[in-house]
Amino acid sequence: MPEFSQSARRMRTSEIRDLMKHAANPALVSFAGGMPNNELFPTDDIDEVYASLPIELKRQGFQYGPTAGFPPLLDELGTYLRAKGLPVDSNKLIVTTGSLQAINVTAKVFVDPDDVVLTEYPTFIGAAAAFQSYQANAVGTPMDADGVVPEELERAYREHPNAKFLYLTPYFHNPAGVLYSAERKAFVKEFVAKNDILLLEDDPYGELYFHDEDVPLTVPLKADPEIEGKIAYVGSFSKILGPGMRLGWALVPPDIYPKYELAKQSLDACSSTFTQVLASEFLRQGKLPGYLARLREVYHRRMRAMLDAMNETMPEEASWVEPRGGFYVWIELPERVDALDVLKTSIENGAVFVVGKAFDPKGERNNCLRLAYSHTPEDRLADGVRIVADAIKRAL
Amino acid sequence: MPEFSQSARRMRTSEIRDLMKHAANPALVSFAGGMPNNELFPTDDIDEVYASLPIELKRQGFQYGPTAGFPPLLDELGTYLRAKGLPVDSNKLIVTTGSLQAINVTAKVFVDPDDVVLTEYPTFIGAAAAFQSYQANAVGTPMDADGVVPEELERAYREHPNAKFLYLTPYFHNPAGVLYSAERKAFVKEFVAKNDILLLEDDPYGELYFHDEDVPLTVPLKADPEIEGKIAYVGSFSKILGPGMRLGWALVPPDIYPKYELAKQSLDACSSTFTQVLASEFLRQGKLPGYLARLREVYHRRMRAMLDAMNETMPEEASWVEPRGGFYVWIELPERVDALDVLKTSIENGAVFVVGKAFDPKGERNNCLRLAYSHTPEDRLADGVRIVADAIKRAL
Numbered sequence: 001m002p003e004f005s006q007s008a009r010r011m012r013t014s015e016i017r018d019l020m021k022h023a024a025n026p027a028l029v030s031f032a033g034g035m036p037n038n039e040l041f042p043t044d045d046i047d048e049v050y051a052s053l054p055i056e057l058k059r060q061g062f063q064y065g066p067t068a069g070f071p072p073l074l075d076e077l078g079t080y081l082r083a084k085g086l087p088v089d090s091n092k093l094i095v096t097t098g099s100l101q102a103i104n105v106t107a108k109v110f111v112d113p114d115d116v117v118l119t120e121y122p123t124f125i126g127a128a129a130a131f132q133s134y135q136a137n138a139v140g141t142p143m144d145a146d147g148v149v150p151e152e153l154e155r156a157y158r159e160h161p162n163a164k165f166l167y168l169t170p171y172f173h174n175p176a177g178v179l180y181s182a183e184r185k186a187f188v189k190e191f192v193a194k195n196d197i198l199l200l201e202d203d204p205y206g207e208l209y210f211h212d213e214d215v216p217l218t219v220p221l222k223a224d225p226e227i228e229g230k231i232a233y234v235g236s237f238s239k240i241l242g243p244g245m246r247l248g249w250a251l252v253p254p255d256i257y258p259k260y261e262l263a264k265q266s267l268d269a270c271s272s273t274f275t276q277v278l279a280s281e282f283l284r285q286g287k288l289p290g291y292l293a294r295l296r297e298v299y300h301r302r303m304r305a306m307l308d309a310m311n312e313t314m315p316e317e318a319s320w321v322e323p324r325g326g327f328y329v330w331i332e333l334p335e336r337v338d339a340l341d342v343l344k345t346s347i348e349n350g351a352v353f354v355v356g357k358a359f360d361p362k363g364e365r366n367n368c369l370r371l372a373y374s375h376t377p378e379d380r381l382a383d384g385v386r387i388v389a390d391a392i393k394r395a396l
Numbered sequence: 397m398p399e400f401s402q403s404a405r406r407m408r409t410s411e412i413r414d415l416m417k418h419a420a421n422p423a424l425v426s427f428a429g430g431m432p433n434n435e436l437f438p439t440d441d442i443d444e445v446y447a448s449l450p451i452e453l454k455r456q457g458f459q460y461g462p463t464a465g466f467p468p469l470l471d472e473l474g475t476y477l478r479a480k481g482l483p484v485d486s487n488k489l490i491v492t493t494g495s496l497q498a499i500n501v502t503a504k505v506f507v508d509p510d511d512v513v514l515t516e517y518p519t520f521i522g523a524a525a526a527f528q529s530y531q532a533n534a535v536g537t538p539m540d541a542d543g544v545v546p547e548e549l550e551r552a553y554r555e556h557p558n559a560k561f562l563y564l565t566p567y568f569h570n571p572a573g574v575l576y577s578a579e580r581k582a583f584v585k586e587f588v589a590k591n592d593i594l595l596l597e598d599d600p601y602g603e604l605y606f607h608d609e610d611v612p613l614t615v616p617l618k619a620d621p622e623i624e625g626k627i628a629y630v631g632s633f634s635k636i637l638g639p640g641m642r643l644g645w646a647l648v649p650p651d652i653y654p655k656y657e658l659a660k661q662s663l664d665a666c667s668s669t670f671t672q673v674l675a676s677e678f679l680r681q682g683k684l685p686g687y688l689a690r691l692r693e694v695y696h697r698r699m700r701a702m703l704d705a706m707n708e709t710m711p712e713e714a715s716w717v718e719p720r721g722g723f724y725v726w727i728e729l730p731e732r733v734d735a736l737d738v739l740k741t742s743i744e745n746g747a748v749f750v751v752g753k754a755f756d757p758k759g760e761r762n763n764c765l766r767l768a769y770s771h772t773p774e775d776r777l778a779d780g781v782r783i784v785a786d787a788i789k790r791a792l
Binding site for chain 2: 001002003004005006007008011012013033035036038039041043046050055056058059060061062063064065097098100101104108109110111112115126129130132133134162164165196197198230238241242243244245246253255256258259262263265266267268269270271272273274275277278
């Protein structure tokens with residue numbers, strides 16, 4: 001057998017992967033999955049959409065589509081993104097196989113081996129894996145309750161002035177659960193404006209706010225005309241329709257778009273036309289707003305139940321920021337604690353979550369844990385939290 | 397804006413792409429598309445499948461699935477591939493976003509910049525683009541009516557003894573339309589057995605044979621126990637259900653499988669669970685054999701109509717091999733002819749096809765043309781062929 005490529009030789013199965021197999025064990029309370037609960041999917045809406053499809057549209061769903069995306073979906077998405085203030089008309093939109101593919105393509109277009117990519121710490125595990133698959137050196141910059149810490153980002157950029165891009169998830173961050181404050185967004189704007197760096201703005205959770213007064217904070221940085229030309233904005237249907245559709249998008253400046261399209265073409269030619277037809281009709285038939293309202297209510301209620309249980313049971317050494325949207329609570333423990341010990345005890349006693357090091361691009365820092373409330377049945381949240389709290393107490 | 401990566405800088409939009417936009421013009425007879433006609437898709441079968449889905453299965457379709465594939469689909473595919481003689485139990489199966497992703501992943505796992513990959517000439521345009529996206533040096537080895545020419549392949553391998561793999565499409569080749577003969581398959585077997593090279597065996601068209609007596613020739617090389625450990629076998633639902641499902645697969649030796657799974661995970665996490673549920677039930681409910689029988693009949697009839705028209709109208713300088721299955725006829729012209737001239741005249745007069753250089757990994761040789769009969773309405777085949785034949789006569 002021939003030798004593996006450099007890139008393949010660096011690919012490693014994560015040591016926590018075996019533990020994560022427990023996440024699927026129905027006997028355990030799982031806070032591990034960063035996904036909606038199966039019962040929340042809009043199956044009735046999609047049944048209606050499917051039943052309404054004229055035969056010609058259905059046939060198109062079986063066929064190849066343009067690499068950039070199924071044209072009616074690009075139209076519907078354009079309308080949807082324009083309403084969020086995004087510069088759809090001066091940029092180019094491309095449909096991708098989940099937003100992970102949009103992130104992967106960004107790495108493919110910009111990263112040579114050993115190039116630096118700046119990320120938050122913690123950061124989305126899938127993005128870190130995509131960057132590493134192009135042999136990027138992903139440097140994680142610490143966050144606080146308001147977003148990435150300005151001095152830390154400035155320092156990281158001074159150390160890595162040739163960094164290819166900055167990857168941020170400013171709205172209900174995975175795993176940190178943080179919504180960037182107005183001040184922190186202003187800092188990022190200034191940082192992007194003054195430096196020769198691309199911002200990769202990842203926005204899968206922005207619609208899932210729990211408080212109407214936060215809506216202004218969820219307006220993407222990409223909506224700002226002063227910096228939009230330096231931002232690749234990516235989003236996803238995974239949290240607002242279903243991950244199984246495998247549909248995301250990138251809205252990028254026209255000067256870099258041709259490379260995105262060529263890269264995507266070589267990856268999978270086009271995303272599923274079948275699911276693009278369904279998503280396009282889901283939007284066109286006006287089913288998204290009602291579904292989103294329902295999701296916000298359910299996730300808000302679950303977050304509340306979880307936080308109430310945490311306030312009752314967690315030791316005072318554990319700290320967290322109350323999520324204002326999205327799927328996650330990020331618990332920070334004293335640095336001496338290894339979250340892997342907490343996880344092992346927790347699994348023995350009936351609950352599972354993801355340890356912090358999974359979200360460190362270097363796979364080192366491990367005194368944190370991510371609890372997702374998106375996927376956990378509401379009547380088991382309190383029990384699960386108690387198990388995790390007990391395991392934390394033991395590890396302390 | 398930061399600099400593009402090496403790989404992105406080498407990505408080029410093909411000069412023939414603009415001409416190919418004509419392929420979608422309904423006023424032209426199109427022999428360009430390597431896809432089924434929209435009217436051939438099994439929409440009724442999939443309507444029945446969709447209507448039969450229990451709610452739990454439907455919900456799973458909205459959810460993330462394992463990177464390796466939706467388990468019931470892996471089971472159904474395993475049964476299907478085992479029946480073709482493939483070593484499903486000693487190898488590992490992975491579902492991919494079209495077989496193009498399986499080909500792309502093979503390149504990602506083995507290719508470093510400037511590594512050589514041996515292909516046929518002509519070869520599948522999508523595979524060549526995927527190889528080039530990893531900066532491979534794809535070397536196209538000439539074919540004749542029986543497959544790749546032994547002396548040519550031996551010579552290419554002597555020149556490039558470190559070639560990472562050999563990419564072949566032995567069953568109803570795209571674009572050459574060729575089915576490998578028994579002798580040629582024996583040669584490939586010996587070549588693979590004696591050399592330190594991986595065979596990437598691409599089999600999207602093998603089911604679409606026109607003559608039952610050819611079935612033994614369509615048995616994959618991967619079914620041979622003496623060499624199966626050196627073969628990555630890839631296939632697709634695109635031609636036997638619909639490309640819009642974006643589902644393919646790879647069956648690979650267990651020693652290379654972990655890298656395939658990690659590479660796929662970083663690309664798009666998993667393929668669409670929604671279309672995997674449909675494909676899985678399409679197989680489980682026994683709908684494939686009847687659909688295949690219908691496809692074989694339709695494509696055979698179209699090929700016959702096309703060849704009859706060609707025999708009547710083509711000048712004697714044009715030569716071709718009569719297809720015994722699949723979608724394509726490959727027409728070879730004297731070397732002095734530039735197929736681009738033929739294409740331009742042809743488009744002016746109302747027919748479009750793909751020029752030969754699209755299938756040359758180096759983009760040079762251009763005295764050939766590919767006519768697909770898979771997508772062309774039967775009542776327009778003869779007219780279209782006459783237009784192409786006239787354009788060839790003018791170019792001569």
